[in-house]
Amino acid sequence: MEHDPLITSTELAGILHAPDLRLYDCTTYLEYQPPGSDIPYIAVPGRRTFEEGHIPGADFLDLQGEFSDQHTPLRFMMPDIAALEAAFGRHGVGPDSRVVLYSLATPMWATRFWWMLRALGFDNAAVLDGGLEQWRAEGRAIEMGPARGYPPGRFIAKPRTGLFVDSRTVLAAHGVANTVVVNALSAQLHQGLEPSRYGRPGHIPGSCNLPASTLLAGETKTFVPLTDAKTKFAAQGIAQDKRVIAYCGGGISATVDLFMLHRLGHQNLTLYDGSMGEWAKDESLPIETG
Numbered sequence: 523m524e525h526d527p528l529i530t531s532t533e534l535a536g537i538l539h540a541p542d543l544r545l546y547d548c549t550t551y552l553e554y555q556p557p558g559s560d561i562p563y564i565a566v567p568g569r570r571t572f573e574e575g576h577i578p579g580a581d582f583l584d585l586q587g588e589f590s591d592q593h594t595p596l597r598f599m600m601p602d603i604a605a606l607e608a609a610f611g612r613h614g615v616g617p618d619s620r621v622v623l624y625s626l627a628t629p630m631w632a633t634r635f636w637w638m639l640r641a642l643g644f645d646n647a648a649v650l651d652g653g654l655e656q657w658r659a660e661g662r663a664i665e666m667g668p669a670r671g672y673p674p675g676r677f678i679a680k681p682r683t684g685l686f687v688d689s690r691t692v693l694a695a696h697g698v699a700n701t702v703v704v705n706a707l708s709a710q711l712h713q714g715l716e717p718s719r720y721g722r723p724g725h726i727p728g729s730c731n732l733p734a735s736t737l738l739a740g741e742t743k744t745f746v747p748l749t750d751a752k753t754k755f756a757a758q759g760i761a762q763d764k765r766v767i768a769y770c771g772g773g774i775s776a777t778v779d780l781f782m783l784h785r786l787g788h789q790n791l792t793l794y795d796g797s798m799g800e801w802a803k804d805e806s807l808p809i810e811t812g
Contacts, residue, residue, distance in 0.1 A: 529648040531657045544619045545580040547572050548631040562719035565597050578665040581613055596799050598772050600686050607677045614672025624650035633777040643680030652742035686795045696728050701765040703729035706776040714811030721802030724811040730758040734778035751782045762788050769794040
């Protein structure tokens, strides 16, 4: 049984000075563009808020700038293995590192990095429950200023296949009995009841809807208890014997769903990386509302 990849602030405080700890703020902010724009949002790394206050010793990871494919109009797409090995190595991750990830306002940026590391075969990574907000709420120490960073590490990936899929795989999964496609966007966006910043409104045909936001609770956006999450997933027909393909707008919030499914013991989990940022703009792909 793998360790639970969720860590509390109390647990983090107990290992904060451990030499093998690699602690990262992964925050990105989205500046949404007006309807009809060629791009739905501009990704802004959260360096300013990092420098205004972060957990002592933390480094900062720029998802779009350093850990995403720079050769596609889509944001946050998984880059090639060599680029990720180099990037994680630059930030001090090695084979014996213990990685803890957090982000402000929502854990989805942290769970995205957790999913990427999992795809690279690195399992000793955890997400901080409640992020910096929970840490602050408990009156714990805060550090200001630029990241000091960690000594470079030698990160060698052991890639797992199938954790990221493309639109062809998603299209082929339609109607397959043992596969559930789940949309992590809001119910309004899923049903096509409001304009979509990604293109055509609606969702991938046949997909169910479990918004990532419903797996979080309170002002600090801690994760709901596993018993509650299990009930929510079961209500959508997401059983442990099913293959799950999760998607959202840009392959970020869907990792919240995947994180909780993993914690519940689901084995066959996949992320559609292009998500609605790709699907909604491709007129050759079907879409439905309601």
